[in-house]
Amino acid sequence: MDSAIFSNADSRSDDSLNRVAIIGASGYGGLQSIRLLMEHPFFKVTFLGGNRSVGMRWNDLCPFLPLQQNQVIENPDPELISKNADFAILSLPNGLASKLVPKLLDKNVRVLDLSADYRYRSLDQWKNVYVKEASLYSRRDHDLCAQAIYGLPEWNGSQISTARLVSSPGCFPTASLLPLLPFLKQGLIDTDGLIIDAKTGTSGGGRKPKESLLFSEVSEGISPYGVIGHRHTSEIEQLSTQVAGHKIQVQFTPHLIPMVRGILATVYGKLRDPGLTADDCMTVLETFYRNHPNIGVLSVGKYPSTKWVRQTNKALLSVQVDSRTGQLVLMCTIDNLMKGQAGQGIQNLNLMAGLPQETGLPLVSFYP
Ligand SMILES: NC(=O)c1ccc[n+]([C@@H]2O[C@H](COP(=O)([O-])OP(=O)(O)OC[C@H]3O[C@@H](n4cnc5c(N)ncnc54)[C@H](OP(=O)(O)O)[C@@H]3O)[C@@H](O)[C@H]2O)c1
Numbered sequence: 001m002d003s004a005i006f007s008n009a010d011s012r013s014d015d016s017l018n019r020v021a022i023i024g025a026s027g028y029g030g031l032q033s034i035r036l037l038m039e040h041p042f043f044k045v046t047f048l049g050g051n052r053s054v055g056m057r058w059n060d061l062c063p064f065l066p067l068q069q070n071q072v073i074e075n076p077d078p079e080l081i082s083k084n085a086d087f088a089i090l091s092l093p094n095g096l097a098s099k100l101v102p103k104l105l106d107k108n109v110r111v112l113d114l115s116a117d118y119r120y121r122s123l124d125q126w127k128n129v130y131v132k133e134a135s136l137y138s139r140r141d142h143d144l145c146a147q148a149i150y151g152l153p154e155w156n157g158s159q160i161s162t163a164r165l166v167s168s169p170g171c172f173p174t175a176s177l178l179p180l181l182p183f184l185k186q187g188l189i190d191t192d193g194l195i196i197d198a199k200t201g202t203s204g205g206g207r208k209p210k211e212s213l214l215f216s217e218v219s220e221g222i223s224p225y226g227v228i229g230h231r232h233t234s235e236i237e238q239l240s241t242q243v244a245g246h247k248i249q250v251q252f253t254p255h256l257i258p259m260v261r262g263i264l265a266t267v268y269g270k271l272r273d274p275g276l277t278a279d280d281c282m283t284v285l286e287t288f289y290r291n292h293p294n295i296g297v298l299s300v301g302k303y304p305s306t307k308w309v310r311q312t313n314k315a316l317l318s319v320q321v322d323s324r325t326g327q328l329v330l331m332c333t334i335d336n337l338m339k340g341q342a343g344q345g346i347q348n349l350n351l352m353a354g355l356p357q358e359t360g361l362p363l364v365s366f367y368p
Pocket of ligand 1: 023024025026027028029030049050051052053054076091092093094096114115116169170171203204205206207208336337340341
């Protein structure tokens with residue numbers, strides 16, 4: 001293969017670079033993570049783990065993303081991972097990370113988990129929400145659930161930087177919480193009757209084949225799913241409750257739309273002070289996110305498109321106020337595989353390594 005197509009980053013032998021294992025390398029989260037780390041100035045990929053792909057050479061599996069080392073994909077043995085990596089990104093189906101994390105932490109590997117296994121402070125709550133997985137994997141790691149830091153970097157940045165275990169948020173929670181939290185924090189929004197209406201592309205369901213995600217099922221249509229009790233509802237409520245200081249409940253409805261990447265979340269709530277204007281509310285968002293380069297706040301009357309953030313780690317926020325109904329309307333677009341998953345994972349990894357959070361992350365879209 002032509003060596004010119006390998007990235008410099010992958011061929012670096014510099015011992016000062018942080019070594020990263022990607023477990024679940026062949027999946028969507030793994031692929032994005034590898035792509036981002038290939039050009040990252042302070043990390044290098046040193047271990048690839050998987051299941052069905054074990055034994056394959058990386059460049060045979062993914063010739064479009066060739067690695068200079070052309071590693072063989074391995075079983076995710078914690079001993080082997082700890083010999084090869086300082087950090088591990090786990091991009092696995094729910095439940096599996098909990099089998100690896102305690103052993104990796106014991107061997108001083110710092111972990112960034114993209115699944116839901118450590119998103120709840122209470123293991124019992126995880127068991128209530130992830131019932132199927134809880135029946136498959138017996139878990140007793142209450143202490144790790146309580147210790148794990150919820151990896152929304154704009155809100156938990158300082159805790160993330162010293163954490164051994166960071167649990168990256170779900171894609172819908174990221175898109176919903178970023179616009180909503182500043183208003184909860186300031187007590188500007190009525191906490192009864194909060195509604196979140198969200199749309200996602202099909203890559204949100206992962207790479208493993210599923211009938212509901214077939215082209216013929218999804219194309220030329222739009223449909224709601226998980227209408228009552230979608231798993232991300234409780235995750236949104238957990239951080240909302242923490243930030244507001246009292247119990248928050250939301251009505252959350254996701255929809256599947258025929259595109260590959262992207263989420264648009266629209267959040268509705270009543271303003272406590274009906275005198276507040278859209279410009280006032282935009283100022284609230286701008287003030288909260290002034291020092292956060294992964295967040296953009298649009299001027300009033302500009303509404304974000306998923307195309308504007310495609311393949312970037314940017315979240316674009318917009319706000320409008322209906323003076324007739326007193327409704328605050330908050331909008332947020334992200335790329336579900338980037339700010340909603342692997343990009344946010346690298347943002348967390350940057351903080352864990354003491355780097356500026358945006359290091360090595362694309363923030364400007366190639367449009368369209
Ligand atoms: N997709 C999104 O938009 C999104 C957003 C936020 C969070 N997440 C979360 O991120 C995680 C990964 O999602 P994804 O969409 O990237 O999934 P995916 O595309 O289905 O990939 C799953 C990966 O897990 C590996 N795997 C499965 N079973 C394994 C096992 N027993 N041992 C080792 N590796 C195993 C697979 O490897 P093989 O191919 O070798 O079997 C594959 O590489 C999930 O927990 C998901 O909920 C996803």
